[in-house]
Amino acid sequence: MDFLRPASWEEALAAKGEHPTAVPIAGGTDVMVEINFDHRRPEYLLDLNRVGDLYEWETGEDSVRLGASVPYSTIMEQLRAELPGLALASHTVASPQIRNRGGVGGNLGTASPAGDAHPALLAAGAEVEVASAARGTRMIPIDAFYTGVKRNALEPDELIRAVHVKKADGPQQYSKVGTRNAMVIAVCAFGLALHPRTRTVRTGIGSAAPTPVRAEAAEEFLNAALAEGGFWDNGKIITPSVAKQFADLCAAACNPIDDVRGTASYRRHAVGVMARRTLTWTWESYRGARRTEGAA
Amino acid sequence: MRVNFTVNGRPQEADDVWEGESLLYVLRERLGLPGSKNACEQGECGSCTVRLDGVPVCSCLVAAGQAEGRDVVTVEGLGDHARQRSCGGSDGVPLDAAKGWAAKAGTDSQAGEGVELAPIQQAFIDAGAVQCGFCTPGLLVASDELLERNPNPSDADIREALSGNLCRCTGYEKIMDAVRLAAARQSEGV
Ligand SMILES: Cc1cc2nc3c(=O)[nH]c(=O)nc-3n(C[C@H](O)[C@H](O)[C@H](O)COP(=O)(O)OP(=O)(O)OC[C@H]3O[C@@H](n4cnc5c(N)ncnc54)[C@H](O)[C@@H]3O)c2cc1C
Numbered sequence: 299m300d301f302l303r304p305a306s307w308e309e310a311l312a313a314k315g316e317h318p319t320a321v322p323i324a325g326g327t328d329v330m331v332e333i334n335f336d337h338r339r340p341e342y343l344l345d346l347n348r349v350g351d352l353y354e355w356e357t358g359e360d361s362v363r364l365g366a367s368v369p370y371s372t373i374m375e376q377l378r379a380e381l382p383g384l385a386l387a388s389h390t391v392a393s394p395q396i397r398n399r400g401g402v403g404g405n406l407g408t409a410s411p412a413g414d415a416h417p418a419l420l421a422a423g424a425e426v427e428v429a430s431a432a433r434g435t436r437m438i439p440i441d442a443f444y445t446g447v448k449r450n451a452l453e454p455d456e457l458i459r460a461v462h463v464k465k466a467d468g469p470q471q472y473s474k475v476g477t478r479n480a481m482v483i484a485v486c487a488f489g490l491a492l493h494p495r496t497r498t499v500r501t502g503i504g505s506a507a508p509t510p511v512r513a514e515a516a517e518e519f520l521n522a523a524l525a526e527g528g529f530w531d532n533g534k535i536i537t538p539s540v541a542k543q544f545a546d547l548c549a550a551a552c553n554p555i556d557d558v559r560g561t562a563s564y565r566r567h568a569v570g571v572m573a574r575r576t577l578t579w580t581w582e583s584y585r586g587a588r589r590t591e592g593a594a
Numbered sequence: 595m596r597v598n599f600t601v602n603g604r605p606q607e608a609d610d611v612w613e614g615e616s617l618l619y620v621l622r623e624r625l626g627l628p629g630s631k632n633a634c635e636q637g638e639c640g641s642c643t644v645r646l647d648g649v650p651v652c653s654c655l656v657a658a659g660q661a662e663g664r665d666v667v668t669v670e671g672l673g674d675h676a677r678q679r680s681c682g683g684s685d686g687v688p689l690d691a692a693k694g695w696a697a698k699a700g701t702d703s704q705a706g707e708g709v710e711l712a713p714i715q716q717a718f719i720d721a722g723a724v725q726c727g728f729c730t731p732g733l734l735v736a737s738d739e740l741l742e743r744n745p746n747p748s749d750a751d752i753r754e755a756l757s758g759n760l761c762r763c764t765g766y767e768k769i770m771d772a773v774r775l776a777a778a779r780q781s782e783g784v
């Protein structure tokens with residue numbers, strides 16, 4: 299095994315170009331488990347810890363360009379206002395020690411259907427900025443990033459530079475089912491974001507299909523129902539039958555399996571429950587914000 | 595490969611390190627510092643917790659090469675680290691003294707007598723928060739970092755900070771007592 303230690307982003311891309319089989323290691327919270335248990339013996343480890351760019355983020359007008367290695371603990375502390383859904387999801391990851399090391403780049407690299415960043419990114423709207431020494435930078439829409447169980451759209455010579463996550467323009471929520479609060483891989487998870495500016499709702503489902511997915515039919519139904527009833531303007535409580543239909547469509551978007559953590563039917567049921575709850579929570583805070591704005 | 599880094603305030607060099615080796619392995623097997631425990635090697639238990647450039651991490655999930663040039667504090671250096679925090683200035687703990695710490699603690703029922711303990715270590719002893727002791731080093735490092743960051747933690751803060759550390763013996767209540775005790779002593783300045 300060789301340990302490659304690029305000191306800059308350019309060096310990292312060059313190393314990955316030269317050794318496409320090299321396994322990048324950022325926080326190591328996925329990679330080291332595999333090495334410790336002898337599940338993986340890469341020819342090259344490509345250490346990204348010295349690439350400072352990957353630990354930085356910039357807040358633009360519409361989105362945050364989040365460096366691939368920014369740890370979850372920093373997202374929770376520094377980006378709660380801009381990226382509330384991702385900050386909530388980050389807080390549910392493992393433990394403080396893991397959150398101090400692991401980040402979204404590694405979560406995307408692993409592309410586990412259970413990864414907690416994914417539903418939040420899908421709901422908020424995001425693009426993954428990847429690059430190679432040979433072909434430069436390209437942007438992958440988050441909806442096209444997950445290509446199969448633990449598979450993503452990266453080419454062998456590419457690295458993830460950053461994720462461009464849409465800044466929240468309304469309330470966002472993240473909900474996760476597990477046996478306890480800390481150190482739990484999701485049985486299933488659900489992210490929801492209201493986008494009042496475009497009058498749309500977006501969703502993300504974790505651990506209930508081969509890849510993280512959006513519940514697109516549910517989103518379309520809800521967007522139409524909210525528009526039709528003038529809900530964005532009148533700020534009324536969402537009709538229970540609408541919320542129920544939304545929840546049922548979210549459950550129907552799942553394609554889960556039975557495994558040690560839960561059965562397929564439990565997952566489908568739980569996703570429906572989380573969909574209704576997160577819709578209620580976010581809608582309540584949207585209504586609350588409207589009331590305070592109205593009063594001001 | 596060779597790895598150069600700072601451990602408990604002193605520069606150290608580890609040779610013949612395998613590229614896939616963890617920082618935990620290097621600390622225990624190459625530097626002779628068995629304070630950090632190996633219980634799961636998968637980030638689940640926290641017994642291998644050390645500070646890496648000040649940040650609590652599972653040393654079993656840090657590749658040794660990633661520690662190159664960086665600063666590591668282990669439980670063996672905790673007393674010195676705490677002393678340095680309260681009075682400033684220290685030359686660090688020599689490797690031999692750090693190794694000796696473990697030996698003394700092993701031969702003496704008054705765990706670590708003759709070695710100045712960090713306040714959090716004393717509090718764990720006084721509160722009866724140590725049973726088999728396997729989880730203790732990780733809990734000490736995590737608790738000490740909490741009190742450095744947040745001198746008056748609520749119970750919820752303590753639970754959150756220690757949520758990555760498993761203990762199979764105590765049921766956690768005595769550990770909570772110990773952290774509360776250390777926080778109280780710290781704020782009284784004893
Ligand atoms: C005890 C424990 C509990 C966990 N709990 C959770 C949990 O609750 N929720 C959750 O989502 N995850 C959990 N995980 C998994 C892990 O912490 C996350 O997936 C984390 O986001 C990985 O980030 P990392 O930086 O540590 O990745 P690494 O382990 O460094 O890398 C992960 C993968 O991504 C690749 N990679 C990393 N950076 C890049 C890059 N810039 N470009 C291209 N590829 C890259 C690596 O090659 C590797 O394939 C847990 C892990 C442990 C050990």
Ligand code: FES
Nearest residue numbers: 635637640642654
């Ligand atoms: S040995 Fe590192 S967390 Fe258990």
Ligand code: FES
Nearest residue numbers: 726729761762763
């Ligand atoms: S005292 Fe035995 S595991 Fe905690």
